[in-house]
Amino acid sequence: MSDSLLVVEALTHRYGERTALSNVSFQVAKGEIFGLLGPNGGGKTTLFRVLSTLVAPSEGSVRMFGIDVVREQGEIRRRIGVVFQSPSLDRKLTVLENLRHQGHLYNLRGQELQSRIDQLLSRFGMADRKGDLVETLSGGQRRRVELAKGLLHKPQVLLLDEPSTGLDPRVRRELSDYLERLRDEDGMTILLTTHLMEEADRCDRLAILDRGQLVALSTPRELKEQIGGDVISVETRQPQPLAEQISKRFGIEARVLDGSVRVERTNGHKFITELVEAFPGQIDAISIHKPTLEDVFIHRTGRRFEEAQA
């Protein structure tokens, strides 16, 4: 990829004894929405901290715009916008005061700052709340002001940590729409972490992290296609023996997960008939669906996403 804006190479990070990231490498192209999907504790928050210059990694290199993130920290900070998971707005200040404070931290001032604030607030539909204290805003409104705050100094990359956490589905979709508009209209490169499949599905490309390792890297569509056809789950009283029999008979991998047997297979609808005929009386229920990102996670790690969260 010649137009890579972010290049992560062999990144490893340890907190004392614990390895949070292990040999992670990937690249992000200019103008794409790149998602880091993973269960909590999977390493995506550590990766986010490294990318946002809060933490210097133990090993490996991270380059943005061709610049080393650790060595040229100041330069990187001027060129990235960061939106954190926990709110970074001062609730005792008004929307305008918060944004002005942020602008001053980036050495913006006067008319330039004022027009930039007005422009962003009207873009996010918050112009009429300018003079209100942040504590009087709703969760979705605060998130929009956070977004405006992160974009104030015209960053070339926007980093968002779990942007949808705590938002209801409608506000979540609205946020995704805003991000897509930023990409399409401004050519913004966006990198976000998430543990929500729905949000990950809307990314241009995805890196899936589990236990500090990169387990998959591609577009959501390709990842799902790699599974090969359909996902079939079989409900039965004795899943383990049935799984073994299925493997033996059809020469395919059958996994036991949460008491049911899972098989990935092209032309699943036909395979269902074969299965039911091959094991009469052993199958209580059978279902088929197109692969989701959840299936991709299971495929790559052998565990359910929720299981990995715990």
Next chain:
Amino acid sequence: MSTKAETNYFLLPAFTLWWREMVRFFRQRDRVMGALGTPLVFWLLLGSGLGKSFSAPVAPEGHGYLEYFFGGTIVLVLLFTAIFSTISIIEDRREGFLQAVLVAPVGRFALVLGKILGGTTLALIQGLVFVLLAPLVGISLSVESVIWLVVVMFLLAFALTGLGFLLAWRMDSTQGFHAIMNLFLIPLWLLSGAVFPPSGAPAFMRWIMMCNPVSYGVIAIRHGLYWNVPQATAGMPSRELSLVVTAVFAAAMFLLSLKAAQRTTRGDLQ
């Protein structure tokens, strides 16, 4: 990090951090009450209650305890304001405000200076309000003494806010800070000559009081209050010495705070 870029990103960020402290303080009325009201009540209750039992060995005739305690109360006003404004560091960290400052291209020098100057300014304003009450206890102020007091209060407030910053920077709960306040900061004030003079205390305590840098701030304030009454400060360290020690105290607290802020703490990651 290039030096020139750091300079460009110094003044405005420091100013805006300072300005935020001002806005927040005056928007929260209860903080004004806490920082100014509490010492005032302490002063009136302790001052009048102990008035008769107290015989000041250092003060001349006619100077009661209410008056002796006045200078100490000014220091308490500074201390309380410093404490309250540095507690906000812990809140900023916990609530998430600080993380946005930490990823901004702001040097830690500007961060520490803006924050400490914010607390210092608030303490100075309140200290000054209290100083203006001096004539009520029969202390007459002159232009020189007020100027001296402003300088001394500024340095002492800066030192105390710096001390608060140093203690608060690594903390993740305000409860922890309250414990430190009760076990360390209040005793620091009690053993500064603010409440009782060293002359009547046991030898080991006198020794502690002599080593306590806050003592020199209290003495410097007494010098200001009794600018034209040298006998009221007889036997105490000189004006010059008390001023220099207070200035060194302020500089040391700033440098230590800066050093603490330049190290990445686990708390940065919350």
